[in-house]
Amino acid sequence: xxxxxxxxxxxxxxxxxxxxxxxxxxxxxxxxxxxxxxxxxxxxxxxxxxxxxxxxxxxxxxxxxxxxxxxxxxxxxxxxxxxxxxxxxxxxxxxxxxxxxxxxxxxxxxxxxxxxxxxxxxxxxxxxxxxxxxxxxxxxxxxxxxxxxxxxxxxxxxxxxxxxxxxxxxxxxxxxxxxxxxxxxxxxxxxxxxxxxxxxxxxxxxxxxxxxxxxxxxxxxxxxxxxxxxxxxxxxxxxxxxxxxxxxxxxxxxxxxxxxxxxxxxxxxxxxxxxxxxx
Amino acid sequence: xxxxxxxxxxxxxxxxxxxxxxxxxxxxxxxxxxxxxxxxxxxxxxxxxxxxxxxxxxxxxxxxxxxxxxxxxxxxxxxxxxxxxxxxxxxxxxxxxxxxxxxxxxxxxxxxxxxxxxxxxxxxxxxxxxxxxxxxxxxxxxxxxxxxxxxxxxxxxxxxxxxxxxxxxxxxxxxxxxxxxxxxxxxxxxxxxxxxxxxxxxxxxxxxxxxxxxxxxxxxxxxxxxxxxxxxxxxxxxxxxxxxxxxxxxxxxxxxxxxxxxxxxxxxxxxxxxxxxxx
DNA sequence: TCGCAGGCATAGAGAAAAACTATGGATGTT
DNA sequence: AACATCCATAGTTTTTCTCTATGCCTGCGA
Numbered sequence: 001x002x003x004x005x006x007x008x009x010x011x012x013x014x015x016x017x018x019x020x021x022x023x024x025x026x027x028x029x030x031x032x033x034x035x036x037x038x039x040x041x042x043x044x045x046x047x048x049x050x051x052x053x054x055x056x057x058x059x060x061x062x063x064x065x066x067x068x069x070x071x072x073x074x075x076x077x078x079x080x081x082x083x084x085x086x087x088x089x090x091x092x093x094x095x096x097x098x099x100x101x102x103x104x105x106x107x108x109x110x111x112x113x114x115x116x117x118x119x120x121x122x123x124x125x126x127x128x129x130x131x132x133x134x135x136x137x138x139x140x141x142x143x144x145x146x147x148x149x150x151x152x153x154x155x156x157x158x159x160x161x162x163x164x165x166x167x168x169x170x171x172x173x174x175x176x177x178x179x180x181x182x183x184x185x186x187x188x189x190x191x192x193x194x195x196x197x198x199x200x201x202x203x204x205x206x207x208x209x210x211x212x213x214x215x216x217x218x219x220x221x222x223x224x225x226x227x228x229x230x231x232x233x234x235x236x237x238x239x240x241x242x243x244x245x246x247x248x249x250x251x252x253x254x255x256x257x258x259x260x261x262x263x264x265x266x267x268x269x270x271x272x273x274x275x276x277x278x279x
Numbered sequence: 280x281x282x283x284x285x286x287x288x289x290x291x292x293x294x295x296x297x298x299x300x301x302x303x304x305x306x307x308x309x310x311x312x313x314x315x316x317x318x319x320x321x322x323x324x325x326x327x328x329x330x331x332x333x334x335x336x337x338x339x340x341x342x343x344x345x346x347x348x349x350x351x352x353x354x355x356x357x358x359x360x361x362x363x364x365x366x367x368x369x370x371x372x373x374x375x376x377x378x379x380x381x382x383x384x385x386x387x388x389x390x391x392x393x394x395x396x397x398x399x400x401x402x403x404x405x406x407x408x409x410x411x412x413x414x415x416x417x418x419x420x421x422x423x424x425x426x427x428x429x430x431x432x433x434x435x436x437x438x439x440x441x442x443x444x445x446x447x448x449x450x451x452x453x454x455x456x457x458x459x460x461x462x463x464x465x466x467x468x469x470x471x472x473x474x475x476x477x478x479x480x481x482x483x484x485x486x487x488x489x490x491x492x493x494x495x496x497x498x499x500x501x502x503x504x505x506x507x508x509x510x511x512x513x514x515x516x517x518x519x520x521x522x523x524x525x526x527x528x529x530x531x532x533x534x535x536x537x538x539x540x541x542x543x544x545x546x547x548x549x550x551x552x553x554x555x556x557x558x
Numbered sequence: 559t560c561g562c563a564g565g566c567a568t569a570g571a572g573a574a575a576a577a578c579t580a581t582g583g584a585t586g587t588t
Numbered sequence: 589a590a591c592a593t594c595c596a597t598a599g600t601t602t603t604t605c606t607c608t609a610t611g612c613c614t615g616c617g618a
Contacts (some may be wrong), residue, residue, distance in 0.1 A: 001354070002281040004576090018595060028578055033596065035576090045361045050595060052585040060361045067353065067360060074350060075280065079322045081346060082339045114557060263341050267557050270345040274352060274550050275392060283605095297566060310606055312567065329566060331614040560618085567612080574605070580598085587592075 001042045003075050006068045008035045009047065013065050017054040081266075091262065092121045094129035096138065098183035098190060099251055100230035101210060103149055103276070104133055107253075110271045115264025130259055136250040137189035146269045147252040149276040151228040153191045154239045156218050161238075163224060169240040171200055178204040178223030180214045189249040191226055198245060230276075280321045282354050285347045287314040288326065292344050293426055293556055296333040303424070345553055352549035359542040369400045370541065373408035375417065377462035377469060378530055379509035380489065382428055382555070383412055386532075389550045394543025409538055415529040416467040422533040425548045428555040430509040432470045432526040433518045435497050440517075442503060448519040450479055457483040457502030461490040470505055473526040509555075 011021035012032060022029040040047050043064070048055035057065070095104055111118055126132050126140075139145050155174060157163045163174055179202050184192050195202070204223070208214035211227040218225035219237055230251075233239060253269055255261060261269075290300035291311060301308040319326050322343070327334035336344070374383055390397055405411050405419075418424050434453060436442045442453055458481050463471050474481070483502070487493040490506040497504035498516055509530075512518055532548055534540060540548075 001357075002283065004281065019593085027576090029595075030579090030597080031577055037596090043358050043361050053594070055595085064357060064360050067357060071350065071353060071357075074346070078280070078343060078346065078350075082322055082324050082342055110554070113554060263345075263557070266342065267345045267553055270349040271550050271553050274349055274546055274553070275389070298564085306605095307607055308566075309568080309608090313605080316567090332565070334566085561616105562618095563614100563616085565613090565615105568610085570607100570609090572605105572607075575603080577602070578600080580600105582595105582597080584595085585593085588590085 001039065003072060005035045005039045006072055008032050009039055009061075010065070010068050010072065012036060012048060012055065013057055013061055013068075016056060020054075090119050090121045091265070092123060092128060092130045094123050094126040094132045094134075096126075096132065096134040096187070096251075097124070097185065098187075098211075098228075099133060099135075100149075100151065100228045101212065102232050103151075103230045103251070103272075107133070107148060107268055107272050111264045111268035114267040114271075115262060118262055118264045131253055131255045131261075131265070133251065134254050135187070135189040136252060138187050139254055142257055143254040144257055145250075145252050145254045146273075147250050147277070148269065148272050149230055149252075150248065150250050151230040152241070152249070153194075153226050153247040154229050155242050156215060156225040156227055156233065156237050156239045158219055158221060158236055159238050161224075163240065164238045166240075168243050170244045171195075171198075171242055172244075174224050176203060178206060180206045180208055180217045180223050180225045182208045182211045182214045182227065189247070191245075191247045194245055194247040200245065280318065282351060284314045284318050285351055287311050288318055288340075289344065289347050289351065291315060291327060291334065292336050292340055292347075293552075295335060299333075303426075341557070345557055348549055348553050352545065355545060356542055359545075369398050370544070371400045371402060371407060371409045373402050373405040373411045373413075375405075375411065375413040375466070375530075376403070376464065377466075377490075377507075378412060378414075379428075379430065379507045380491065381511055382430075382509045382530070382551075385554075386412070386427060386547055386551050390543045390547035393546040393550075394541060397541055397543045410532055410534045410540070410544065412530065413533050414467065414469075415531060418533055421536060423536055424529075424531050424533045425552075426529050426531040426556070427548065427551050428509055428531075429527065429529050430507040431520070431528070432473075432505050433508050434521050435494060435504040435506055435512065435516050435518045437498055437500060437515055438517050440503075442519065443517045445519075447522050449523045450474075450477070450521055453503050455482060457485060459485045459487055459493045459496045459502050459504045461487050461493045461506065470524075470526045473524055477524060479524065 008021060008025055011024050012018060015021045015024060018032045018036070019029050022032045025032070036047060043060070045060045046058050047061045048057055108120065123129060136145055136147065155163060155169055163169060163177070166173060181191065183190070184207055186192050186196070206217065206222065208217055211231045214225040214227055215231065215234060215237060217223070219234060229239065253265070287300060287304055290303050291297060294300045294303060297311045297315070298308050301311045304311070315326060322339070324339040325337050326340045327336055387399065402408060412427070415424055415426070434442060434448055442448060442456070460470065462469070463486055465471050465475070485496065485501065487496055490510045493504040493506055494510065494513060494516060496502070498513060508518065532544070
């Protein structure tokens, strides 16, 4: 079980064929067979169904494929992260509005634990920032992106609210209720953009100062809150996926390719990825 | 360049020694040498400076260590993506007395975050335990050891105490003061064992219920406390290394080779390694 | 000052893993 | 029915990894 096996796996998955995968990897076909068999034994599950003309991936393959691609890429990128030590100056950090405050502070806290000498200048403008915590969709050009967590906007209502009883929650199902949001910008990946792209116009809408405020208002019965799934819920609230409008986004840390990420931040990135992205 | 090399690298980084890393990885020392040399050639940078007594990491090592730990962890967790491990029964966890409560609870908290469905039965007896949090020196045979942190017992006194003024703190220097300890067992790696091996007899000694209690007593002027360096100090206390008696130990999680570590615990192990072993 | 012990490097042999060639069985295609 | 395609298997070769044995260097103690 190493990077080589995963590389073969990815090739087979994409080519849907052992032979073609072998050609792409420049090895013989039995090598692919053996590697996939070992992988299947190690994972204790079948990865491909062998058909007469090629193979077809199983559900297990679908599950591990994204991770396999990412792990291969990160292994290959290991040599690029060897950097020189960094000078200690304040890190100018721009935080995109509308993110889960819980997660952002959790990340910064880990960085502070890892490097107590590190300190931040939080700012709203992305100009002149060393690093940004931002949605991947809003990533400027020429920036390196380190994913931290993935969240989706969900509808949140107090227990007992009619919304929580429904089998499927759709945007039409609560368009008449008052909707409470914290941020309503038009940035890529934002819920407003997603709603707008589908022509949804919300009749009544309140804008709170923060997601937690929005949740508090929902708990008080003001309406249905829309907030990221990473925002912790107080008891008495229920969150439901909105079936027909998905606002999924990768949130992460971005920095210029030329910026040498201080080691404390690098450690925090890795801790948070382990904590929030491991299945 | 594969997972194996990275595993060796992490072991060397943590042990600061090729020989000890070899022992931990259950391979011979030349294997470690070869793997590190290959890694250095591949990354085109020096990872360790070879000293007469062990090796010391370079800045390049510091840079790749966090990512290496995470990649190894995610590789190991690949199989848990497919087959979610059974958390159907509680994890029986034995915690060796005398450890830093701060660290132990920090570790268990990470496990709870990673796998909310995980729950523990804490017990004092190591018999019938699934996992143990234990000093490496007290490791039973045939157990896998996952290092979590390293600590040493230190002398702790209130600021202004004569002890804190000295250039070097030796055991003779405070043998006349009352000494406060939390645990005084004879286990391998314990301070009592270290003291006993050197024939040190402490004249006056108090035994507190916990390290924090011992620190509180020291703060109140009862004497000099001896506690692990990982125990957080309240303000007004100063900790000094004891020059001539070193009680250094690796603390980690151990489990039987046959026990398959639930993924939440595996994630927590790696988060704590990042947090406590990165320089 | 001189062993001596600890620690890493190196060399060569042995073992394990991976790759290759050749071939067979199964299944569509012509 | 003959054929082509595709994957599995067997046996061999090549590469890689690991081990034992040994040498060199350095810090420590007598």
